[in-house]
Amino acid sequence: MAETKSTDGGPTITIDGRVLPYEPGQTVIQVARAHGIEIPHYCYHPGLPIAGNCRICMVEVEGWGTKPQIACKLQPSDGMVVHTQSELAKAARAGTMEMLLVNHPLDCPICDQAGECHLQDYSYQLGAGRAVTTTAKTKLPKNVPFGSKIVYDAERCIKCTLCVRFCEDVAGTGELSMGGRGDEEIVIMTSRGEFETGYAMNIIDLCPVGALTSRDFRFKSRLWFMDFTPTVCTSCAKGCNVVTGGRDGRMLRMEPRENQDVNRWWMCDEGRLDYAFVNAPTRLLAPRVRDAQGGWAEVTWDDAIAAAAGALRDAPGSVLVDGNCSLEEMLLAGDLAAAMKGKAKYAAATGEADGWLRVAERGANAAGAERLGLARQKRAGTSALLVVERDANVPAALRDGSGATVVFASDETLVPDSARVVFPLGTWAERDGLLVNADGRLQEMRANGAIGPGNLTAAVEVLEDLLGELDPERDWRGQEGLRAELRAHDAFADVEFPAAREAAGVGAGS
Amino acid sequence: MAAKKKPTPPKPEPVEDGRYPQTKVLSRNFGVKDSWTLAVARERGAYAALQKALDDMTPEEVLQEVKTSRVRGRGGAGFPTGVKWGFVPRAGSGGQGDKPKYLVLNADESEPGTFKDRYLMELDPHLVLEGCLLCAYACGLSTVYIYVRGEYPLCIARLEGAIREAREAGILGASVLGHEGFACEAHVHPGAGAYICGEETGMIESLEGKRGHPRIKPPFPAVEGAFGCPTVINNVETLAHVPSIVQYGGAWFGGLGIAPDPDNPRSLGSSGTKLMGVSGNVRTPGVWEFEFGITVRQLVEGYGGGAPEGRTIKAVIPGGLSMPVLTADELDVKMGFDDLVKAGSGLGTATAIVMDDTCDMVEACENIAHFFADESCGQCTPCREGCHWMEKIFTRIKRGEGTPADLDLLENLFTNIEGRTICALADAAVWPLRSIVRKFRHEFLARMPGAGGDDAAGGAAASAPHTVGAS
Numbered sequence: 001m002a003e004t005k006s007t008d009g010g011p012t013i014t015i016d017g018r019v020l021p022y023e024p025g026q027t028v029i030q031v032a033r034a035h036g037i038e039i040p041h042y043c044y045h046p047g048l049p050i051a052g053n054c055r056i057c058m059v060e061v062e063g064w065g066t067k068p069q070i071a072c073k074l075q076p077s078d079g080m081v082v083h084t085q086s087e088l089a090k091a092a093r094a095g096t097m098e099m100l101l102v103n104h105p106l107d108c109p110i111c112d113q114a115g116e117c118h119l120q121d122y123s124y125q126l127g128a129g130r131a132v133t134t135t136a137k138t139k140l141p142k143n144v145p146f147g148s149k150i151v152y153d154a155e156r157c158i159k160c161t162l163c164v165r166f167c168e169d170v171a172g173t174g175e176l177s178m179g180g181r182g183d184e185e186i187v188i189m190t191s192r193g194e195f196e197t198g199y200a201m202n203i204i205d206l207c208p209v210g211a212l213t214s215r216d217f218r219f220k221s222r223l224w225f226m227d228f229t230p231t232v233c234t235s236c237a238k239g240c241n242v243v244t245g246g247r248d249g250r251m252l253r254m255e256p257r258e259n260q261d262v263n264r265w266w267m268c269d270e271g272r273l274d275y276a277f278v279n280a281p282t283r284l285l286a287p288r289v290r291d292a293q294g295g296w297a298e299v300t301w302d303d304a305i306a307a308a309a310g311a312l313r314d315a316p317g318s319v320l321v322d323g324n325c326s327l328e329e330m331l332l333a334g335d336l337a338a339a340m341k342g343k344a345k346y347a348a349a350t351g352e353a354d355g356w357l358r359v360a361e362r363g364a365n366a367a368g369a370e371r372l373g374l375a376r377q378k379r380a381g382t383s384a385l386l387v388v389e390r391d392a393n394v395p396a397a398l399r400d401g402s403g404a405t406v407v408f409a410s411d412e413t414l415v416p417d418s419a420r421v422v423f424p425l426g427t428w429a430e431r432d433g434l435l436v437n438a439d440g441r442l443q444e445m446r447a448n449g450a451i452g453p454g455n456l457t458a459a460v461e462v463l464e465d466l467l468g469e470l471d472p473e474r475d476w477r478g479q480e481g482l483r484a485e486l487r488a489h490d491a492f493a494d495v496e497f498p499a500a501r502e503a504a505g506v507g508a509g510s
Numbered sequence: 511m512a513a514k515k516k517p518t519p520p521k522p523e524p525v526e527d528g529r530y531p532q533t534k535v536l537s538r539n540f541g542v543k544d545s546w547t548l549a550v551a552r553e554r555g556a557y558a559a560l561q562k563a564l565d566d567m568t569p570e571e572v573l574q575e576v577k578t579s580r581v582r583g584r585g586g587a588g589f590p591t592g593v594k595w596g597f598v599p600r601a602g603s604g605g606q607g608d609k610p611k612y613l614v615l616n617a618d619e620s621e622p623g624t625f626k627d628r629y630l631m632e633l634d635p636h637l638v639l640e641g642c643l644l645c646a647y648a649c650g651l652s653t654v655y656i657y658v659r660g661e662y663p664l665c666i667a668r669l670e671g672a673i674r675e676a677r678e679a680g681i682l683g684a685s686v687l688g689h690e691g692f693a694c695e696a697h698v699h700p701g702a703g704a705y706i707c708g709e710e711t712g713m714i715e716s717l718e719g720k721r722g723h724p725r726i727k728p729p730f731p732a733v734e735g736a737f738g739c740p741t742v743i744n745n746v747e748t749l750a751h752v753p754s755i756v757q758y759g760g761a762w763f764g765g766l767g768i769a770p771d772p773d774n775p776r777s778l779g780s781s782g783t784k785l786m787g788v789s790g791n792v793r794t795p796g797v798w799e800f801e802f803g804i805t806v807r808q809l810v811e812g813y814g815g816g817a818p819e820g821r822t823i824k825a826v827i828p829g830g831l832s833m834p835v836l837t838a839d840e841l842d843v844k845m846g847f848d849d850l851v852k853a854g855s856g857l858g859t860a861t862a863i864v865m866d867d868t869c870d871m872v873e874a875c876e877n878i879a880h881f882f883a884d885e886s887c888g889q890c891t892p893c894r895e896g897c898h899w900m901e902k903i904f905t906r907i908k909r910g911e912g913t914p915a916d917l918d919l920l921e922n923l924f925t926n927i928e929g930r931t932i933c934a935l936a937d938a939a940v941w942p943l944r945s946i947v948r949k950f951r952h953e954f955l956a957r958m959p960g961a962g963g964d965d966a967a968g969g970a971a972a973s974a975p976h977t978v979g980a981s
Contacts, residue, residue, distance in 0.1 A: 185889075
């Protein structure tokens with residue numbers, strides 16, 4: 001008999017021979033997860049009410065006979081002995097896999113979920129590896145629009161109801177329901193037209209199979225040709241934790257990443273789709289300077305830096321940065337402004353808050369800018385140097401009114417006529433840096449190496465080069481040095497910084 | 511106080527032809543003119559038990575009589591009713607106990623071949639209502655929801671009529687029969703034709719206006735049922751027994767029928783009387799009431815009249831469609847909860863479906879599987895995908911396209927469907943199918959080219975019509 005008491009005398013259960021303590025209210029799947037034992041599941045999600053319908057998480061409980069139990073709902077009791085790998089548990093899961101596949105179309109080669117499909121994964125891990133049915137599969141509706149952003153395929157659907165429960169219990173808008181009975185049961189949209197919730201696309205991420213696909217992403221790329229990087233969304237100042245996915249320089253999608261303190265598992269549709277400018281055909285690809293005729297000449301980064309330093313020496317002034325710039329970039333903006341006896345300012349848009357994740361402040365690092373003492377530029381004013389990533393944050397009136405001669409811009413449409421030297425700026429998906437969100441939380445923005453032109457020198461490096469030109473006494477700090485300085489900065493005494501090693505490891509995506 | 515005349519309970523009715531006698535407790539008013547009206551019902555003793563309970567008994571004493579009676583649920587599962595009532599948290603205990611509490615009367619009689627509750631609701635709705643009120647009194651419930659099968663328009667009309675009459679007579683309302691402190695209302699809620707809404711938690715979901723998806727238990731409805739409140743759910747016939755249990759005593763009821771097995775401490779026996787029915791390939795289908803003890807054969811032959819002229823009984827499902835089948839030589843078992851389980855089947859709704867020698871068991875299985883595939887709510891994977899899969903396999907065998915490997919596949923499916931779902935619909939699908947496949951394997955092999963089955967049996971069955979159930 002295994003020891004069934006934890007060291008502190010609290011209640012324990014035994015899972016696969018390991019004696020594990022548990023908290024009241026936890027179910028067996030949660031206890032297992034907390035201790036690194038993954039029990040397969042489709043319909044279970046920690047952020048949704050338990051449905052217990054997929055029947056893939058079945059485990060054997062000693063003394064409970066031959067009826068396997070669902071781990072997602074099973075309440076532990078002191079001394080309970082659970083087996084996830086017994087013959088009964090394995091046979092039960094294989095039986096469920098067989099049922100799930102009997103009517104599932106074999107269209108993995110054209111399914112967007114392929115490569116991140118739980119049905120594929122569990123077929124590989126738990127399935128029998130053979131087909132036993134020769135009967136025709138049940139035909140169900142395909143290519144059903146759920147609003148304008150989501151497409152539903154009822155044949156691929158395993159009816160786990162995660163999407164229904166998200167709309168009902170998380171969004172509270174209840175646009176989806178189950179309809180029909182038996183193996184003709186499908187998900188139906190109970191309202192016509194669009195989802196009321198601005199968070200509907202989360203059901204695509206929740207869907208464990210390829211039944212719900214994104215109109216925006218579907219058929220664009222096989223997953224295994226893409227690179228993914230954990231970063232934060234900069235569409236507003238909430239800083240939802242996300243993963244960017246890109247391929248061959250193009251950004252193809254963004255998905256939320258769990259962070260219980262910020263966005264839990266979710267993100268808004270508006271933020272998710274706020275990346276078209278990353279792939280704009282008008283992106284700037286190389287530094288350029290005004291030639292004698294008033295046209296543009298592409299030059300090397302070194303020549304552009306020299307030209308910019310000359311321009312700033314000739315006409316020093318203030319520095320205006322986009323509210324989405326990183327703390328490192330803003331720190332340098334402050335230093336540059338000081339070197340030019342000017343002021344460092346930032347500009348950022350505001351919009352509607354939705355009462356959930358999206359906040360009114362659109363400057364992803366506006367809170368960081370305030371901590372660094374940058375003033376918010378609200379009306380047009382002159383600046384010598386301008387950094388602009390998003391049109392919304394630094395609108396045309398501010399850009400044109402700045403009279404800036406040195407401009408960092410992500411897109412040629414953002415360059416004011418006054419510019420003499422222009423540096424192409426990576427978008428947030430291509431830059432590394434620290435941001436402070438609306439709640440005062442410091443988070444890390446990370447570059448996805450598969451997104452963007454790919455030959456851009458980081459703005460933070462160019463800014464530091466310029467600073468070196470204007471103030472030769474300055475030591476080169478680099479990103480690590482800048483972060484060390486920020487960490488020591490009084491304005492960030494109450495902020496938790498990412499671990500130094502993690503920060504040092506920042507780089508292109510996997 | 512003058513001693514009241516002790517009422518005498520109904521006795522078995524004499525029979526001269528050697529058949530098992532009927533005992534009419536629930537069915538005493540069947541056939542009486544206008545038996546569903548309050549005037550006639552009262553003349554024949556309706557609400558006397560309720561009056562007695564309100565006058566002379568505490569709720570706890572009513573509950574105790576029901577416990578003493580050992581009456582078991584008549585909806586099919588046979589759970590002891592008194593035990594179920596005992597799970598309801600009492601008022602003043604805090605939490606769930608202090609919420610409003612409900613009775614949901616399961617009148618969604620949708621089990622194929624079952625039409626016993628329909629008789630009670632059509633012919634004696636006041637008996638049903640009296641049972642509901644006694645339950646409400648015993649358990650402290652304030653509202654009765656009668657969830658009636660939508661295809662029973664006459665039941666709906668008679669129940670609504672009875673409720674109206676009872677309300678006008680002060681039997682329902684703020685003070686039931688003038689008893690201060692016991693208020694109770696009743697409402698009829700017609701179903702919309704889904705078998706799954708007869709499952710108690712599917713019924714609660716439906717009552718709440720949601721899709722009939724059964725809930726995971728625990729929590730059990732007695733603790734957290736309709737609208738999140740403690741809820742008793744009982745079958746119509748179960749509650750119709752309560753007035754006579756209160757009137758004549760739990761000991762009287764417990765003394766009727768089949769006593770618990772003294773060698774088995776877990777045996778509960780089959781106490782009291784029971785409405786039993788016969789349908790299918792018989793001469794005189796119908797519903798009768800017996801004290802427990804009648805055998806399946808005595809029921810289907812003595813009352814059902816046996817197979818039609820020139821035919822013989824091949825198989826009987828003793829209780830609705832959802833129980834394992836008995837073959838013709840297994841019919842001398844008593845129609846009792848424990849007796850039929852011991853015989854490898856179950857009492858279910860105690861309404862036997864008879865299949866004669868013209869019934870093709872392959873087609874019967876296809877029909878049964880079709881019913882459950884159609885009625886599966888679609889919630890749990892094994893039932894949703896498995897029931898239709900089984901149907902497809904039976905269709906294939908019927909068409910002569912099956913192989914003996916299909917029987918192994920079916921056995922595998924039975925294992926992967928039974929006991930793997932939230933509710934018992936999947937079990938109900940597997941039990942009759944598995945028993946037929948096992949007991950009539952030769953008929954399946956006979957449909958498989960070159961499988962060496964019994965050609966004579968298969969040939970006779972292949973050309974014959976069949977009727978199973980009344981879905």
